[in-house]
Amino acid sequence: MRYELYYWTGIQGRGEFVRLALEDAGADYVDVAREAGDQAIMPFLQGSEPGARPFAPPFLKAGRAVIAQTAAILFYLGPRLNLVPKSETARLYAHQLQLTLSDFxxxxxxxxxxxxxxxxxxxxxxxxxxRATDFRQYRIPKYLGYFEDILEHSNGKHPLTRHSYIDLSLFQVMSGLNYAFPNTMRRLRRKLPHLNALTERVASRPRLAAYLASPRRIPFNEEGIFRHYPELDAAR
Amino acid sequence: MRYELYYWTGIQGRGEFVRLALEDAGADYVDVAREAGDQAIMPFLQGSEPGARPFAPPFLKAGRAVIAQTAAILFYLGPRLNLVPKSETARLYAHQLQLTLSDFxxxxxxxxxxxxxxxxxxxxxxxxxxRATDFRQYRIPKYLGYFEDILEHSNGKHPLTRHSYIDLSLFQVMSGLNYAFPNTMRRLRRKLPHLNALTERVASRPRLAAYLASPRRIPFNEEGIFRHYPELDAAR
Structure with a gap:
């Protein structure tokens, strides 16, 4: 199966969560808009392509199926890319964690x-x-504290019983926050040993390391979700 | 199966989307916090109950399973309550629509x-x-326009091939917006004939009508998601 990923060019955005799963699994996929331009996305949003009509990118074409919403795409890809344990309980638990990351x-x-x-x-x-002041003081600690706790009460390495797409998504969120809020994240560092270790472990997975070093990985920038505006970060 | 729904008392909130599905299906369920108080929720959030640890309510206990995140709960309940067609394609499409409603x-x-x-x-x-000015001018028309279009290109009555939990969720969002933004919604009325018809149809389903008239339906209020602050609505 050759998957087709549709996402706006120029930013990592929500598409990156899907890219990381496809890259980590060594899946066969095309990043359509990066080959054909953003206009390749439009017919789907306008409902002139067959299949489910997405509200917004990212969406994935898998054969005739069109699946939209980042978390739903990962729910669909998880078992197919061997990136989640197979039981319904584990799949729903992974999905719940991904949806919590989506909220974040x-x-x-x-x-x-x-x-x-x-x-x-x-x-x-x-x-x-x-908003950023409240976010740094209350929301980052609340969300990252939750995931740190999940790791502490699992096997310490993975939120699920083994490597899954949740590890990849946590890596992405941690990397993005380190980029956008470096001072805040430096202060929190000692409270997040499991999350920091997970982030380093994911970055050194062979396929992921190759991807991150390749031009396919768009650098973080000030057009995406994670933006580094020094005035929104804590003072040193 | 007797389902246990956990959600904060006093507001409809996100829990209402789950309640509507349980009520419409005539399912056997307990609204735990309304019987035992909000403190019944805490052990789950603190991770001291077995099963997946939720980040926040609503969550559902179904036997030994604990499922959190509104859209994931509906994804789980859909086939069990006969509130979604059975195929994986239909279930994923319904889920994508629910996730889009969650974003909204x-x-x-x-x-x-x-x-x-x-x-x-x-x-x-x-x-x-x-924020409300931008929301009224751009976001309400964009989201509701999308769902109106989905209805127009389906059978006109339901977003899926038949009644599903998406009809119930659309009813809830339309009712909430009518409460919170009455002037804005009055102006948009002529552009949303399918959504308005769906909202009336859902309200007159026998089990739903009984629920809506019962004390189990908490009234909209200024503690929940949909709040009527006249200064945030359009002028008449």
Whole structure:
């Protein structure tokens, strides 16, 4: 099966969670818009392609199936790429963790866009500073504390009984937060030993390391979810 | 199977999407916190109960399984309550639509809490006004336009081939928006004939009508997701 991933070019965005799974599994896939341009996405959003109509990218074409929503794509790919244990209980648990990460990703995005996604960051800077302050003080510790705890009460290495797409998604969120909020993350470092170890372990998985060093990995930048605006991070 | 639903008392919140499915199907369930108080929720959040540890309510206990995240609970319940067609394609499509509604619900909530969930509305009123203006002008039309279109290109009555939990969730979102943004929704009315018809149809399903008229249905109020703050709605 050759999978087709559809996601906007130029940013990692939500598409990156799917890319990491495909890359880690060595799956056969095409990153369609990066070959054919963003306009390849439009017919699906307009409903002129057969199959389920997505509200937004990322979506995945797998044969005739079209699957949208990051967490649903990973739920679908998990067993097919051997990136989740096979039981329904484990699959639902992984899905719940991924959906919690999705909620976190919305909050991370909204630190720089608390008023409207449509507007520039520069036009919502004051609200962004307020939201980011609360986010650094309460939300990062709450979410990362939850996942640190999950790791501490599992086998210490993986949230599930073995490597899964949740490890990859946690790697992505940790990497993004390290990029966007370096001072805040440095302060939290000692409280997150399992998450930090997981992040390093994932980065050194052979296929992932090769991907991260390749031009297929788009660098973090100030167009995506994880943006480094020093005024939104803590002082040193 | 007697299901146990865990959700904070006093608000409809995200728990309501699960309640509507259980009520519409005539399922055997207990709304645990409404019988035993909110403290019944805590041991699960603290990880001292066996099973998957939820990040937040709602979560469902089904035998020994604990399933968290509204959309995942509905994904699990759908086939068991005969509230979704049985094929994997249909189940994933329903799930994608529910996840899109979940994204919408976050945006609806954040109109009155654009800075921090932790703080009072009164302390983030200025940002709320800005966010709500953008929300009314761009986000309501975008989301509801998408679902109206889905209905227009399906059989006109249901987003899937037959009645499903997505009909119930759309009913809930439409009812909530009608409560919170009555002027805005009145203006949009002519553009949403299928959604309005669906909302009325769902409200008159016998089990749902009985539920909505019962004390089990908590009224909309200014503690929940859908809040009526006149200054956040459009002028008449």
């Amino acid at each position: 990703v919305v909050e991370i995005h909204d630190t720089h866009h608390p008023i409207a996604s449509r507007l520039y960051y520069e036009d919502q800077r004051r609200a962004a500073k307020e | 619900v976050v945006e609806i909530h954040d109109t009155h809490h654009p800075i921090a969930s932790r703080l009072y509305y009164e302390d983030q009123r200025r940002a709320a006004k800005e």
